[in-house]
Amino acid sequence: MKRITIYDVAKEADVSLATVSRVINGSDVVREDTRVKVQEAIEKLGYKPNAIAQGLALQKTTTIALIVPEASYFYTGQIINGLIDVAKIYKYNIMLHTTTEGITEMNDIIENVIKSRVDGVVIFNDKLNKEELNQLTTYQIPIVVIGNRMSDETVGSVYVDYAKLACDYANECIRNGKTDIALIEDRKNPAMIKQLRDGLSRAFKENGMEFSGYIEIPKEYRSSYLFLKEYVKTNPRKDVVITYRDSQAMAVLNVAKEEGVDIPNDMELVCILDSKYNSMARPQISGFKIPDYDLGAVAMRLLTKMLTDENDVVDKEIELSYIFTPRQSTK
Amino acid sequence: MKRITIYDVAKEADVSLATVSRVINGSDVVREDTRVKVQEAIEKLGYKPNAIAQGLALQKTTTIALIVPEASYFYTGQIINGLIDVAKIYKYNIMLHTTTEGITEMNDIIENVIKSRVDGVVIFNDKLNKEELNQLTTYQIPIVVIGNRMSDETVGSVYVDYAKLACDYANECIRNGKTDIALIEDRKNPAMIKQLRDGLSRAFKENGMEFSGYIEIPKEYRSSYLFLKEYVKTNPRKDVVITYRDSQAMAVLNVAKEEGVDIPNDMELVCILDSKYNSMARPQISGFKIPDYDLGAVAMRLLTKMLTDENDVVDKEIELSYIFTPRQSTK
Numbered sequence: 001m002k003r004i005t006i007y008d009v010a011k012e013a014d015v016s017l018a019t020v021s022r023v024i025n026g027s028d029v030v031r032e033d034t035r036v037k038v039q040e041a042i043e044k045l046g047y048k049p050n051a052i053a054q055g056l057a058l059q060k061t062t063t064i065a066l067i068v069p070e071a072s073y074f075y076t077g078q079i080i081n082g083l084i085d086v087a088k089i090y091k092y093n094i095m096l097h098t099t100t101e102g103i104t105e106m107n108d109i110i111e112n113v114i115k116s117r118v119d120g121v122v123i124f125n126d127k128l129n130k131e132e133l134n135q136l137t138t139y140q141i142p143i144v145v146i147g148n149r150m151s152d153e154t155v156g157s158v159y160v161d162y163a164k165l166a167c168d169y170a171n172e173c174i175r176n177g178k179t180d181i182a183l184i185e186d187r188k189n190p191a192m193i194k195q196l197r198d199g200l201s202r203a204f205k206e207n208g209m210e211f212s213g214y215i216e217i218p219k220e221y222r223s224s225y226l227f228l229k230e231y232v233k234t235n236p237r238k239d240v241v242i243t244y245r246d247s248q249a250m251a252v253l254n255v256a257k258e259e260g261v262d263i264p265n266d267m268e269l270v271c272i273l274d275s276k277y278n279s280m281a282r283p284q285i286s287g288f289k290i291p292d293y294d295l296g297a298v299a300m301r302l303l304t305k306m307l308t309d310e311n312d313v314v315d316k317e318i319e320l321s322y323i324f325t326p327r328q329s330t331k
Numbered sequence: 332m333k334r335i336t337i338y339d340v341a342k343e344a345d346v347s348l349a350t351v352s353r354v355i356n357g358s359d360v361v362r363e364d365t366r367v368k369v370q371e372a373i374e375k376l377g378y379k380p381n382a383i384a385q386g387l388a389l390q391k392t393t394t395i396a397l398i399v400p401e402a403s404y405f406y407t408g409q410i411i412n413g414l415i416d417v418a419k420i421y422k423y424n425i426m427l428h429t430t431t432e433g434i435t436e437m438n439d440i441i442e443n444v445i446k447s448r449v450d451g452v453v454i455f456n457d458k459l460n461k462e463e464l465n466q467l468t469t470y471q472i473p474i475v476v477i478g479n480r481m482s483d484e485t486v487g488s489v490y491v492d493y494a495k496l497a498c499d500y501a502n503e504c505i506r507n508g509k510t511d512i513a514l515i516e517d518r519k520n521p522a523m524i525k526q527l528r529d530g531l532s533r534a535f536k537e538n539g540m541e542f543s544g545y546i547e548i549p550k551e552y553r554s555s556y557l558f559l560k561e562y563v564k565t566n567p568r569k570d571v572v573i574t575y576r577d578s579q580a581m582a583v584l585n586v587a588k589e590e591g592v593d594i595p596n597d598m599e600l601v602c603i604l605d606s607k608y609n610s611m612a613r614p615q616i617s618g619f620k621i622p623d624y625d626l627g628a629v630a631m632r633l634l635t636k637m638l639t640d641e642n643d644v645v646d647k648e649i650e651l652s653y654i655f656t657p658r659q660s661t662k
Contacts, residue, residue: 046469048448066427070412076408077408080427081401084427084429095425096397096425096427098411098412112424138377247611250608254611276578277578277581280582280585
């Protein structure tokens with residue numbers, strides 16, 4: 001498997017390696033006729049300049065690391081799409097890293113990221129903690145965090161304020177006399193759930209009450225559905241149930257149907273993270289349109305700014321908004 | 332943003348750059364006391380060897396390119412998970428590229444992939460054509476294609492035989508007297524649908540009949556659901572409806588419910604590509620468990636073999652099997 005190398009080009013054009021390198025890297029110290037000769041040799045041989053050697057010459061790898069949780073959710077996919085579209089515009093390559101569980105894993109990834117000397121890093125990970133982030137910032141690589149608000153000198157963040165979202169929505173419910181609001185635990189997204197819970201607590205406090213509707217799912221239950229089937233037997237129905245992901249909302253919908261609870265007339269249901277599956281459910285599930293694609297796109301754009309001279313003027317904390325999409329599961 | 336470089340290490344250890352480079356790359360021509368001195372300097376300064384410079388020294392980037400369609404489907408996510416898990420074991424980095432639509436796009440990506448001089452390429456793209464693949468093989472980079480059976484000297488493939496799957500299933504249906512079988516078009520996955528259609532045609536032919544149940548979705552319809560709502564009004568119901576993706580199966584389910592067609596008693600429904608949403612639907616949708624994670628994992632393992640001495644003995648065409656998971660939408 002012999003590939004055409006820079007040596008072959010140098011031989012063909014009868015010039016030195018340094019000259020070929022200069023032509024490839026756009027140096028202007030090469031004479032025009034030499035440049036043409038090298039270009040002709042490159043075309044004749046079908047030589048593709050090695051982006052890595054090029055990167056070293058320019059002191060730039062034009063690569064960023066993207067760290068996401070295991071890529072299985074529709075939501076993550078949209079974030080990646082947004083990020084890649086912007087990366088293409090600015091000619092950045094994406095090195096993909098995924099996280100599963102536990103700190104060791106994350107440390108391995110950080111080690112890898114640092115070794116590969118990328119220009120910057122974008123992290124979307126609900127379970128990322130401050131300590132891990134600090135480890136990354138030690139190396140002074142520009143970082144953009146998606147989803148969490150945690151900015152400092154070298155860290156930017158692009159996020160949706162879930163606490164505000166939950167607080168506003170709960171205030172609206174309370175105004176309409178719906179005070180029995182439940183939030184269902186989501187083990188896979190503890191940080192998001194904490195934000196939602198904080199927002200609900202704030203809204204209740206503002207109305208002279210205390211939020212007590214957080215429903216934990218005991219570890220022994222394999223799924224929200226199986227737990228909720230038991231839960232409804234001994235607990236009164238709520239006015240409004242809030243879930244984070246579509247699959248939990250569907251579990252609530254299925255249990256309600258099986259237990260003869262009419263949604264939305266007996267109980268309302270809202271899914272925070274909207275997805276196409278919410279519209280396919282019957283009744284269709286109301287949700288919040290979170291700008292997933294935009295989170296990725298804006299994060300990448302912010303990183304490109306941090307990597308260039310725009311760094312000084314850049315606002316490193318960007319909050320994106322959301323839209324409530326009422327469907328059949330709310331009145 | 333000053334980073335610690337190899338120059339700083341050389342200065343700290345009072346040795347030449349070449350010596351530091353030799354220590355980093357594990358050369359054995361370095362004296363033990365010098366090696367210790369360099370190691371101490373590396374640790375003191377917190378220097379991380381540059382994987383790119385290291386790669387050049389070893390003539391190896393240890394990076395592979397992964398080309399997938401826009402990462403929005405649950406299925407793609409699982410393929411990526413499998414691939415990355417194996418890549419981690421073999422210490423490969425993943426450079427992520429996504430495709431949207433049209434040939435220009437694909438050519439751009441090929442250009443990028445070639446320029447970055449990766450060790451190998453894994454492609455999962457239903458719309459990849461032979462011409463594009465040929466362009467990649469020109470550069471003699473080992474390639475593994477997921478989903479399509481298209482192997483040659485430098486190309487391996489890992490796939491599920493959808494034609495066989497459809498043929499076997501249709502034969503089973505026909506044996507049970509269910510001959511009115513429909514397959515619904517999926518514009519996003521033309522190659523998969525073609526395989527399924529071929530398999531159905533084969534089964535019908537084997538039984539002395541002709542398959543005529545392919546349902547095209549006219550371009551003017553924004554969704555399968557909207558089209559099927561019209562379609563059912565003027566067409567008799569089928570014995571069995573087959574869809575490729577879960578969202579199309581849900582469209583069939585919703586239309587059937589709204590039109591008073593009882594699934595599975597009046598009509599059966601099967602979704603080829605199973606997903607967790609199929610179990611959340613009511614009735615639960617029967618499907619085929621396609622080994623998505625395994626497709627990614629096996630493809631990556633095959634590529635690691637092609638990249639090493641194992642290349643000569645390796646079987647470049649690997650067929651993975653599937654399991655039918657009957658649920659409530661079939662009898």
